[in-house]
Amino acid sequence: MVRKSKEDAELTRKRIITAARExxxxxxxxxxxxxxxxxxANVTRGAIYWHFKNKTEIFHAIREQVLLPLIDRMDDSLTLDGNEDPLTQIEKSLCQTIDELNDNIEMRETYEIIMIKCEYVEDFxxxxxQILDNCSSILDKLVLGYQRAQAQNLLSCxxxxxxxxxxxxxxxxxxLHMWVKDADGSRFRNQAKTLIQSHMNLRRKH
Amino acid sequence: MVRKSKEDAELTRKRIITAARExxxxxxxxxxxxxxxxxxANVTRGAIYWHFKNKTEIFHAIREQVLLPLIDRMDDSLTLDGNEDPLTQIEKSLCQTIDELNDNIEMRETYEIIMIKCEYVEDFxxxxxQILDNCSSILDKLVLGYQRAQAQNLLSCxxxxxxxxxxxxxxxxxxLHMWVKDADGSRFRNQAKTLIQSHMNLRRKH
DNA sequence: ATATATACATACATTCTTGTTTGTATATAA
DNA sequence: TTATATACAAACAAGAATGTATGTATATAT
Structure with a gap:
């Protein structure tokens, strides 16, 4: 059998992406x-060439699969003003990203690939x-948070x-870079949240 | 002519390293x-195989050429207690590294390769x-600096x-990561020192 | 029911790379 | 002065890797 139904095809596409990530x-x-x-992925190169133009396209697919949802969540948690104070909100948002890295295998692997298993030349x-643009948008959100903190007179400096x-x-x-490099977890992964706490406490009044 | 004098041979070795970096x-x-x-490098692969076992060895040679001197300088500027206060000392040490990146082409290129033009798998x-170990040693130096700052009651928190x-x-x-990625300089390179200043001011009393 | 497009597998041709081997002119040591 | 090791260049052999071309069974549309 060769020809699969549309659902089957979409499934192979995902299998290819997962295999590529691994x-x-x-x-x-x-x-x-x-x-x-x-x-x-238990297919032939024929299947890959059917679904993707080349290796670079697979890489982008992996990135999108993980990064697009992440940006949305980051946006949400930093933009929505809940009932927390702004500094706590920033702290929680950072911690939440660390949690995601711990819990979400796909995200963790993707980050690791992007940061230390990829050479940024030519196509890449x-x-x-894109990474720099991403940073800009995150920075904007942080600025908003700190502006509110300043307005509420919460800042130590x-x-x-x-x-x-x-x-x-x-x-x-x-x-994040150290988190990824610290494979055994002894230096950064296990104390990531403490580091974030210290960082935020440095700017809290009192 | 084929056989070169020892000095000539050392020169080709360096030419190969420089070429590889580029x-x-x-x-x-x-x-x-x-x-x-x-x-x-204007040689044949024969010359390369004579001087190096393979590509990985060239990579390590590039790293050593730049990193070993750097570590020494970093050590010096953080360990030697001059007549500056400890916080200023830390600040100057960080700024000095940025200066080095700006002035020293070999160092800048090497950093860029290490951070975004290299995949950390297998041999690498x-x-x-090594990077993590390096970090530990830098961290130790910073701790010493902050301990002295604390002893002199210079800390804001x-x-x-x-x-x-x-x-x-x-x-x-x-x-450093952003410095390298920010090729056009608009976001990080041009204001690196200001960022360092802010960072240190956050911990200065007053 | 049949035609057609789909979703691949298979085969092929070409180009790259690598490692090794061989050759050789000449510094250098004896 | 001669022998030998040095510092490469050049040639060779073998295997990868890529992209494309072709084949084909079967969903699916008509």
Whole structure:
């Protein structure tokens, strides 16, 4: 049998994406061949070429599958003003992302691939720009949070909301990178939340 | 003519390293072949195989050429207690690294390769451990600085020196990553020092 | 019921890479 | 001065990896 129903086809597509994520993770993006992915997915390269133009397109599919939902959640948790104070809100939002990394295998693997199993050249260099754009949008949300904190007189210092947001953003970028690299968890993964708490306490009045 | 003097041979070795750095930067480590490097260095693969076992060894040579001196300088500027106060000392040390990245082409290119043009799998996964070890040593130096700052009652908050050092370390890691990704300089490179200043001001009393 | 497009598998041709082997001119040591 | 090791260049062999072309069974539309 060859021809599958539409649902079956969509299923193979997803199998290919999952397989690619697994192989990318263990072999790195550049070193994995379409044959590797095909074997892992129990299909032939024919199937892959049917669903995707090339390896780069699979990479983008993996990214979208995980990143698009994440951005939405990040947006929500930083924009919605609940009944928490702004600083707690920021803290919870950061912690929530760490929780996601811990709980969501696909997200964790995707992050790991993006950060340390991929070379940003040629086709992939545009991803860098996307990452920077992404950062800008997160930064904007943080600025809003700190502005509200300032308005409510919650801040321990006179730094501008922008400066605080930039500092938090860089802190969190560093944390994510270290989180990924710290495979055994001893240095960063296990104490990520404590680090976030300290970071936020530094800007809390009193 | 084929056989060169020892000095000439050492010179070709360096030419190969420089060529490799340049090609790694533009094509990524995985996608560059030894032929690429040879062409760039105006030698044949024979010369490369004479001086290095394989591509991985060239990568390590590039890393050592830049990283070993850096670690020494970092050690010095954080360990030596000059006549500055500890917080200023930390700030200057961080700024100095940024200056180095701006001024030293080899260092800048090497950092870029290590951070976004290299996949940490197989032979390269051990580099991750080295990076983490490196971080530990920098963290230790920062802790010492903050301990002295605390002893001199310079700190604005009650956070432990360790917590402050971890926060600074993560901030600086994030900054370096963004510095590298921000090729056009608009978002991070041009204001790196301001960001460092803000970061340190956050912990200064007064 | 039949035609057609779909969802692949299989086979093929071509190009890249790598590692090794062989050759060789010449510094250098003895 | 001669022998030997050095510092490469050039040639060779073999295997990967890619993209495409072709084959084909079967959903699905008509």
């Amino acid at each position: 192989v990318f993770l263990s072999r790195g993006v550049s070193r994995t061949t379409l044959e590797h992915i095909a074997t892992q 260099s545009e991803v860098l720009q 006179t730094l501008s909301p922008l400066a605080l947001a930039q500092d938090t953003h860089l802190f969190f970028s560093g944390l | 090609v790694f930067l533009s094509r990524g480590v995985s996608r560059t072949t030894l032929e690429h490097i040879a062409t760039q 996964s051990e580099v991750l451990q 009650t956070l432990s020196p360790l917590a402050l050092a971890q926060d600074t370390h993560l901030f600086f890691s994030g900054l």
